[in-house]
Amino acid sequence: MxxxxxxxxxxxxxxxxxxxxxxxxxxxxxxxxxxxxxxxxxxxxxxxxxxxxxxxxxxxxxxxxxxxxxxxxxxxxxxxxxxxxxxxxxxxxxxxxxxxxxxxxxxxxxxxxxxxxxxxxxxxxxxxxxxxxxxxxxxxxxxxxxxxxxxxxxxxxxxxxxxxxxxxxxxxxxxxxxxxxxxxxxxxxxxxxxDLAIVLYTSGSTGIPKGVRIPHKIILNRLQWQFKTFPYSSSEKFCVFKTALTFVDSVSEIWGPLVNGLSVLVVPKNVTLDPEKLVENLDRHRVERLVLVPSLLRSLLMCLKLKKNTSLLKSLKLWVCSGETLTSSLAEEFFEYFPENEYKLCNFYGSTEIMGDVTFYTISRVEQLKNELTVPIGIPVDNTIIYLLDSELRPVKAGDIGELFVSGANLASGYVNGRDKDKFLNNQLAIDPVFSKLYRTGDFARLEKGCLLYEGRTDSQVKIRGHRVDLSEVEKAVSAVEGVEKAVVLCYQPGEMNQALLAFVKSGALMNENQIENILRNKLTSYMVPQVILVESIPLLVNGKIDRQALLKSYENTNNNDDSCYEIDIDYSGVKPSQMEAAKVLFDTVASVLNRSARSAISPEANFYEIGGNSLNSIYTITKLNDEGYHISISDFLSAIDLREVLERMTSSTKIQSAAPRFTAELLKNEHKAAVVDIITTSFYQKADLEQWLMPDILESDYDELIDALWEPLVEKGLSFVTKSDSGKIISVGLNFDARDEPDVQITSKLTVIFDFLESVEGPVRDERLPAGKGKILHSFMMGTHSTLSPKENVAVMQFMEDEVLRLATERHFEGIFTTNTSPLTQQLGTDVYHYQTLLDYQVNQYVASDKTKPFGLAPDSQRAIVQWKPISA
Incomplete structure (x- = not known):
């Protein structure tokens, strides 16, 4: 049988x-x-x-x-x-x-x-x-x-x-x-x-947004499943709320921690949109779990690779992707940075009508992904049944593709005003009243070895940056533009980095693509505005239907043309001669990244995002510039008003600075003392990263006392230097000691509070984790630059000093350089440019002095002291 x-x-x-x-x-x-x-x-x-x-x-x-x-x-x-x-x-x-x-x-x-x-x-x-x-x-x-x-x-x-x-x-x-x-x-x-709790509006299948009614009881079912399956750890103190409130994922971000006694860190929108700032925030608070769409995961991974700091986000053990298709290639990229079996990458499936998540799949090693282009959507959550049904609502056999229906305690109680009743059906396959209703998701899936695999949509809905977008709604808006004869809206490569929402338009009006897009911006939410492509005709199949594949193929062929970036209008007007070489690299890179999606000419006045850029391809652009030897921080790139400002902000070890004036270094001499005191005083008193919290108890004269006490051993040891410009002016100073041979000096000012603090963070690291004995550790003790330097000159001089410290350490056969940075600029340079290893990242307002006070207690949580080490290769 x-x-x-x-x-x-x-x-x-x-x-x-x-x-x-x-x-x-x-x-x-x-x-x-x-x-x-x-x-x-x-x-x-x-x-x-x-x-x-x-x-x-x-x-x-x-x-x-x-x-x-x-x-x-x-x-x-x-x-x-x-x-x-x-x-x-x-x-x-x-x-x-x-x-x-x-x-x-x-x-x-x-x-x-x-x-x-x-x-x-x-x-x-x-x-x-x-x-x-x-x-x-x-x-x-x-x-x-x-x-x-x-x-x-x-x-x-x-x-x-x-x-x-x-x-x-x-x-x-x-x-x-x-x-x-x-x-x-x-x-x-x-x-x-x-017990209605929330109403969330989504794009409707008819092109008209509809409100989903979410009761407290379905939120509770979703949260209780989460607490059982992915419990908060004993070390988990902070969770983040960063998802837009209009997304159902925000519900678990906010209320999950708050019914478990944890702290919710509310992330401002400007931080959420800046991957570099988001990474810093997550890392600083030792966040252990994160919910995000795959496109943001891709941005964060690119950011981590760009920063080349393997210690970042090592506390973040649980990564949950939802809202878009999670590709296997992206999951593999995740495990290139995060070790297998130590970190979990989860793929959650669902929609607003089913409390965001009704199935889940957890990946802890790459071998789980073999033979699949996309990550499985997994198995059901608690009190939930998943059915794959045919057109007559009968279950299909395992292995066959069926339409995905959901029943159970995660179902919303319908739509506002009772709309679209056909989406919530009576369940003829169940007796238990908990499962009396079926929700029709509009998705296809198949069941393989007890695991669900996603097979696409039954209608015209797609996910754009985690938002459900109905292509018919966008198409209707485009068609309504006066002068548009025919419009077809399609999504190119959904879920991939080069995903694009496209509107192919046949128009009898004298309008270009930009003009049509500007009209659409007043009609549609920003993520729904398509890239308009004017065509002479809409291709048809033999049966008279629109040939959508031909339209996508025409876009792909144009986009993948290796010479296409040179067809984009590039205007170098106004670029300084000294920056022309860098401008050519920047503009050509932007042209190659944006390619067919570039909305207008690439020029110094062009804003990267207004001409077709987004947060994901901006990081890709920065990566390509980095490969060409031109460095700019992600935050600087994102906040730049136009490409001219991007050009100006290309700092650190960029080729732009190759024309900078030459500097020379001289070992510290008695004749340098007055200049050293002046530079150290202005650098540390006036700029005051730590000192600001001790004002007015810190005086300018305190630095005279400090340098007086240190001067003789500084000169005697021959490890400190001043930097001179080509005109002979002293413009910076670097004070260094052998970390195992530092002088024991007495100072009476409030500066003792700062040095006690520095010793408290440096001492355990130095004594327990670094080489023992004299002549092993060069302690980069203090660096200061002249107050008249411009920001660009300041970075150039700091880079020169860093090179000089490295030269000294190598020449004297030290095993590495040890330093503590309290300035955001030196922290960024130390990590991103000079590639120091971070041994301790300390929140300064947590420091308790010997008198049981918190001298920096008023400092924000964002102010850190970062203890770093740079080993020197033999």
Whole structure:
């Protein structure tokens, strides 16, 4: 007898789930937490805000009272679904999370509105969801600016105009005198249907955004699965919230840590968009897990390779990819940097309607990826069943491709206004009421050896930077542009680095690609604006349908033409003669990277992002420049106004500086003393990385005393030097000692606090990890440059001094150079340019002096002391 074929049905573990709201769970955690346990940390523009669990609980109780009183005072009613929804238009901050938690405590649900949403999208969301109130950032944009942003553009938006608005700052100030006790159940708002927590709007299959209703119970199911499968470690203190609030992934980023007593680090948007800053932030806080889209993973890996620092992000053990297709090649690239079996790379699959994640696959070694172009999407989460069904909703056999349906405790409770009921079907295959509904994902998959493999979409939806984009919605917007006769919107190479959203347009109007794209920017969210390609005709198949493959092939052939970058208009007007060689490399590199996607001429005035660049290909551009010997930091490249500024910022060991004046070094002599005192004083007193926190107790005369005490041994040892310009002026000084033969000097000033601190961080590293004995370690003790140097000259002189220290150390047969950097510039140069090894990265505000005080306690968490070592090859 033959065996019965295995059907494509996968069931996740069954786990008990006790219904509860996330806000109530938070209150229990806050009640049992120590009063000083930090819940929220936010750093922006030098401001550091920390709120304890007790503070967050009390503040949100007061805010919740104000929200309820405002709604009841205005006699505001729930929407047509019976839901009390509060729309939130705020930038990432600690205040944002306070508002979200307060909305829940009030009994309402929150609905995020992104500042980048076009007016038409805001219009639709407000009209359909009917929020009782909108809370917004007054600090980021005043009430007038807020109204101009939305109201001026929404010329026919009666519903929005009539929706009450409340500035976050006003909400906070008017709540100060409220009771900080939690609201009783009778005081809270109550939805008509269920325990609605969040409404998230996604691109609809009809091209019209639709709101997904997410109750507390499905959030709880998703979080409880996470806590069991990927538990927080005993060393895990900080978690990051960096995902846009309109993404469902933000839910687990915020609320997972907060119902477990951990600290949430709120990452400002400018840091999230800068891979270099994001890496620094994650590394500094020893973050151990991260959720990100594959395109951001690719950016971070490129950033790590560019920095050539193998110690970065070594605490980050769990990497979770979702929102886009994760390719095997990218996963393999991950394990080129992170050791196998020590780090986990996970591929989560899902959508907003199913709480973001319903299946998962964990990779810990490369051999798991063999024979597959994309990483599997794995197995179901708790209390979830996955079905692969045919067109008649019957399970397909294992190995066959079927449409993916989801049932269980991760399903949303439908859409706002009951839209698209055909997406949530009655499950004829189950008896248990937990599995009574099926969600139709619109994805194809197959089951191989108990593991799900993704096989693409059944409709026109794709993922762009983690956002679900319906190509028909974009196509409709392009076709509506006056003068466009025909438009076809396609996605080229989804999930790959060169992924592109393309609009092939046949137009009878005298408009170019840029003009059409500018019109679309006022209609579509930024990530939905396609690259417009004008064509003379749209190719058809023999059956009369559009030949989409021919269009993609024409784009690919144009893009892969090796000579295509030379067809792009490159304009060198205004480039200085001394920079022409570098400009040719920069402009040709940009042309080769952007290629067919370049929107306009490449010139000194061109902005990289406005002419077709993005954060991913910007790092690729920097990498290629690095290969050509031209170095620029990622942050400098990202923040440059135009390519002229990029050219100016190409610093450190670049060929641009080859024409810089020559410097000479002289070993320290008595005649140099006055110049040395002047340079050391201005470098350390006026620039004051550590000294600033001891002011006014530090005096300029203290440096006279310091140099006096050190002068004789500095000259005697012959390891220190001054740098002279070609005119003979002393422009810098490098003071060095044998680390095992440093003089014991007495100083009476407050500078002792700084030297005690430096000894506390350097001593254990020096004594336990570096070679023993004299003549082994050259201690680069102090470096200073003349205050009249420009930033560019300053970097050039510092590089010369670094070379001179290396020459001295090599000549005197030292085994390596030891130093501690407290300046962000020297830290960056030491790591990225001079390739020192970081032995200790210390947060200076944590230092406790011998008198039990914290002399640098007011310093931000971002201020570090980095102890580094550079071994010298024999």
């Amino acid at each position: 033959g065996s019965l074929p295995q059907l494509s049905i996968l069931k996740g573990p069954t786990r008990p789930l006790v219904p509860n709201s996330i806000s109530r769970i938070f209150e229990k955690v806050a009640a049992t937490s120590a009063t000083n346990n930090i819940a929220l940390i936010f750093e922006e523009n030098g401001r550091v805000s920390q709120l304890s669990y007790l503070q967050v609980d009390q503040i949100t109780n007061r805010l919740a009272r104000t929200i309820v009183e405002t709604i009841k005072a205005k006699n505001l009613k729930p929407n047509s679904d019976g839901d009390y929804i509060v729309a939130v238009n705020m930038h990432p901050s600690d205040h944002l999370i306070l508002v979200l938690l307060a909305i829940w405590k009030a009994g309402a649900a929150y609905l995020p509105l992104d500042h980048s949403f076009p007016a038409s999208r805001i219009d639709h969301i407000i009209q359909e969801s009917q929020p009782v109130i909108v809370i917004y950032d007054e600090g980021k944009s005043s009430n007038l600016a807020f109204r101009r942003k939305f109201l001026f553009l929404l010329t026919d938006t009666k519903d929005f105009l009539e929706t009450p608005k409340l500035a976050c700052e006003h909400l906070l100030s008017t709540s100060d005198n409220k009771s900080d006790k939690c609201l009783e159940e009778k005081e809270r708002l109550h939805h008509l249907k269920d």
